[in-house]
Amino acid sequence: MGGGGRGGRVSGGDAERQRELNRQAPKVSGLGRRIAELFRPYRGPLIVIVTLVIVSAALAILPPLLTQRVFDDGLFPLDGGGPNMSVLSWLVLAMVVVFVVSSGLGIVQTYFTARVGNRVMGDLRVKLFAHLQSMELGFFTRTKTGIIQSRLQNDVGGVANVLTNTVSNIIGNTVTVVAAAVAMLLLSWQLTLVAVVLMPVLVIAQRRVGQVRARIAGRTQESLSEMTAITQEALSVSGVLLAKTYSRQRAETERYADENRNQIALQVQQTMSGQVFFALVQVFLSAVPAIVYLVSGWLMVRALGTDFDPGITAGTIVAFTTVQSRLLFPLMALMRIALDLQTSSALFARIFEYLDLKPAIVDAPDARQPSDAPGRGGRIEFDEVTFRYPDARADDRPTLDRISFAVEPGEFVAFVGASGSGKTTIGSLIPRLYDASSGAVRYGGDDVQELAHEALMDRIGVVTQEAYLFHASIAANLRYAKPDATLEELEAAARLANIHDTIVSFAEGYDTIVGERGYRLSGGEKQRLAIARVLLKNPRVLVLDEATSALDTVNERIVQQALEDARSGRTTIAIAHRLSTVVDADRIYVVGAGRILEQGSHAELLDLGGAYAELYEQQQ
Template sequence: MGLMPRPSAVITHLEPGDLRRDEPVLPRVARLLRPYRSKIALVLVAVVAAATLQSLVPFLTRAVFDNALFPLDGGPPRLHLLAWLVAGMCAIPVATALIGIGQNWLTSTVGNSAMADLRGDLFEHLQKMELAFFTATKTGAIQSRLANDVAGVRTVLTDTATTIVQNTVTVSAAFVSMVVLSWQLTILTLVVMPLFVLLQLRVGRRRQRLARRTQESLSEMTAITEEALSVSGILLAKVFNRSESEVARYREANRRQTRLQVEQAMTGRTFFAVVQVFFAITPALIYLVAGWIVTGALPAGADSLTAGTLVAFTTLQSRLQMPLLQLMRVSLDVQTSLALFRRIFEYLDLEPAITERPGAVALDPDRVRGRVELRDVRFRYPEPRALSGTTNRDRFGESGVRIEAEPESEAGTGTGTGTGWALDDISLVVEPGQLAAIVGPSGSGKTTATYLVPRFYDVTEGAVLIDGHDVRDLTLSSLADAVGMVTQEPYLFHGTIRDNIAYARPGASADQIEQAARDANIHDRIMSFPEGYETITGERGYRLSGGEKQRLAIARVLLKDPAILILDEATSALDNETERLVQEALERATRSRTTIAIAHRLSTIQSADVIFGLEDGRLVEHGTHVELLRSGGLYKRLYDEQFSRTPAGAPWCDPRRADVPL
């Protein structure tokens, strides 16, 4: 077998399962925007330019009153100067509006691009997570973080940063202008601002807690929707007459979501009402204090307080109200969004348990012999790594379908040796080209053993080897190319039959797809459909029969053409005629490749080169069909139990056949 060096995957310094909770959220959010530095710089230039232009308006207003309409020297109105001042006051809004259009395009581009990057990074990271993560996490909860949580931070990424900068510049320019006009009136305007800041911080912390609870509730609703409204969920509810209870469960989650939404919406409303009242009455107070200054009741420089100054100051004060309110609201929005960012980063910070070692090598697909060895293997399922509000708990697995590996994942609960091991001291070898079968009672570790070969899980002790190489030393991509699998319940996505088969090799030609279908005994059936290979399979392939789905899955793996094939009870629950078709397809699939088959129906594996018997996570026997019948162990017991329940006259399982010694 040839090995080709290939760059290893980038692995952080963290151990698998750790979370980088010590890193602040805001710097990480800033890194999302780093690729768009040039556009952000243009946004800042636009913001400063617009704020600078707007800060000129009050001074033009003062000039209109004190120099054009009512000159301080007592002369007549200066209409020529007034025309220029009015022209300037009209030009400024036009210029700021044009700047605003460009600024909005830039911020929308940056924000939505950063959000797309975040969503893509999250999806890519989830694709790298190990199988155990998904068996312990609700599919709806994952979908909620991809959709609802990322959408929840849209405003922060698209508008908030710009709003903060814009309003900060506006408030700063207005404050400087107010001080220039009258520092005494400025003190009156800003005297209670520290109190508002403290109140705002308290409100923000409360809204942050509520935001997290609201998103967790929304995740629960999404999970219920995904479970209950999938094809499997609807079928399950109808079969067991649980539709009303599912509706009640959804309504309860919906009511909780509504309460949290209302509570979140109302949090801070009283605070903002007080702020708005203060800003509304401040001009009246300004006029009162100005009167005291003009009459000399307050020795604060009455000569500098002209009518134009007073009008300009109150104009600035009214312009200051909206930016300050927006800054306060944006600050609360940021604190709320931080809770959503933390939820997203929780997933991004989960290190995959299955990773490539530094210096991992790639299997040469043309030189893989297919020798599989489990050497002194012991395996215990790791603790599930599901985050808050995402666990499956007492619900079914994905779409209401029980996952075979799940019962074995609970150490000490009817699986393994009773000591917590799902597999205990397993050593076996499957030679290249052999058909090896694994049999045993439910929960004996059959599926677990096969899941170790493609590294769906890593062994706790010992090693799994392909052609003498530890699978942990191989690149994940080359390992996936070398191993194919047909499961008991194959997954078909909602698409055409052609697309479902071609999923194994996207670049396959129509002739290659058709040949794979012929080898899988499904071509004639496909051509009997009105739309042939363009027939839509439906959600999870529900428009097809079980045998049709199984043969499509076989066609898919035949198109992939792996060196090692794993069959996980691929002919269970099929009628005799369909089983015959599937069995013929499997016989073609197993030619010239190493095959490991898990079977409860022992009739399907009697011709296997070697049969391994597992019980309570231990390998208790191995040999051929005839040898194991003679030995009188586990296989003989399973054989007798199965065929004693079979109706008389079934030739494929008659224990009195000439080739079966009793």
């Protein structure tokens, strides 16, 4: 709800504190298990993928083995009789068949992998969005919108490759490595030792590089979050208007440019952090075949004139070097995957950190429906309510201090007082946007913490100082309160809110697009549209939080008339700064320093000659 000085841009020390909080590495336990659980709903397709990967990996080893037979049995038979075309033809046909089958299986595997991976990513994005929707209002007043958007878009998008390709790549490359190792041992155990002797060194190096890349990835996402936050603030309609009216466009551009330079530096670091390692791997991959040739020659020379037979032929060397590439390249791919997983672990930790947040406002296990019984439905009561905002210091005075009052069904009461007195907080506690620190807020005689929150919200309508409208048609904005509302219902609500004639005067009527946050409408039109939306909801209780404070005198009178019509038959609680809007209230409460200072009708409070009379005199 508006007011209270708790919205707007984060600036100065608050911005730096927010940045520091974002840079703290989240601690999330069981990360690997939780990532694996994301795939649980897709076990059937995963089994198909695993089967296809295993078959494809096994087939990938056949061509090198067939190559050995092509050399030793087809092109250069050991009996020296010249090429055996019959054997050669069958071997070549077998190789072609293997290639065709492997390609076909690869297409099917890619389809299933992409389908499962993207669905898992979509599930994760929706799960995160739904969880954020369940968070209490205080979470959003403490956190930049751009940072929340970055977690939802940049972080989830950053793990897309891991979710879509990792499972099949790990299984496929592992099977290929195992099959290649077996084939190499069958061809020559001596050459196999030469090919794998340096592998442990590469594994250790990969682990160290992965740790560095993970740290850089976390800092990169934090920088992206900050850039998204700056974009969301500076390029919104309100942000652009503010920058133009204060000639701060250059400063906003420089703020974005500073973070952009930081992002560029981090991207370069992330790109270069693994280059030495992969260069080392590339040297190893290039050197091993040459070393295999050297060792093969040494073994054959040593065997000359002796009974020692190393079992190495031209076909063996060609097949071995081919199989060896089938081992080393998948090993390199596994190392890259391990690096990607280490890098992505920072992003997964940031995502799960948000998913692990516990909403402050939740239904009790035995939550019940609010009562609509006569004399109870729409009754609001505060019983010794004390409230402190979650981010308040322990030594700060409470925003509300043991406040008690009762509003009977159908009554119109108002809360007035200076800014910061606590009146807006009262309006926030009624629909349970926050929970009281102590005491009880009751609806229909029941503590709101014992009621189903969604059902409670269905009975309470709120009109704030800032009428939030979507970039959509007038009809779509109205139907936000009641998606299945007919055009007749929209028109009836608009007439009650004194906005119908204005709507039909537009060329497109109820199909008129209002623009972002309703910027194509005047302040009074937006406010009356917000009132019509609430009336379409038809709540038992209407909370008006400074609903006319931002309007000029003419629009205030028009909106005030709409509010008078809207109050009919409803419990109405108005939080007001302008006393002229509440002079006809059944009862007025004067709030100061979190306490109720005075209460009574307009006339009674004027006669009292206290705080209300002083406020009224100042405004008159």
